Amino acid sequence: MIQKTYLKTKDQCKVKFTISIENADRVEILGLNNDWNTPIKMSKKKGGVFECVQTLPRHTQHEFKYLVNGTDWRNDPDADGEAPNEFGGTNTLLVL
Structure with missing residues (x-):
């Protein structure tokens, strides 16, 4: 799930990424701001849910x-689309 909150005072958006993956030890996001070399670690919550x-x-x-x-690359099914x-x-x- 992707939740967007647009900030009123700045030209920015807070984006909350949430994905549920059973039996996962770690999930990272790659590619934001066109940066495929620096992974963004997601926090593991209860029930195999990861947030960032x-x-x-x-x-x-x-x-x-x-x-x-x-090792396993995944897309977010709730995103705006695919490229x-x-x-x-x-x-x-x-x-x-």
Whole structure:
């Protein structure tokens, strides 16, 4: 799930990422702000739910993926869409 909260006083948006993955030890987000080299670690909650809040610029578009346990790439089914990537698959698309 992706929850967007637009800030009234700044040109930014707080984005809360939530994904439920059973038997996952760690989940990271890659690709936000076009940064595929620096993973953003998500916090593990009860029941296999992972959460993370990021502040991103308004009027931007981001491609990203979740990396589960360092090996399994996943898209977010609740995102704004998907964009083709160079590996023949797709990335999650976030539009702010």
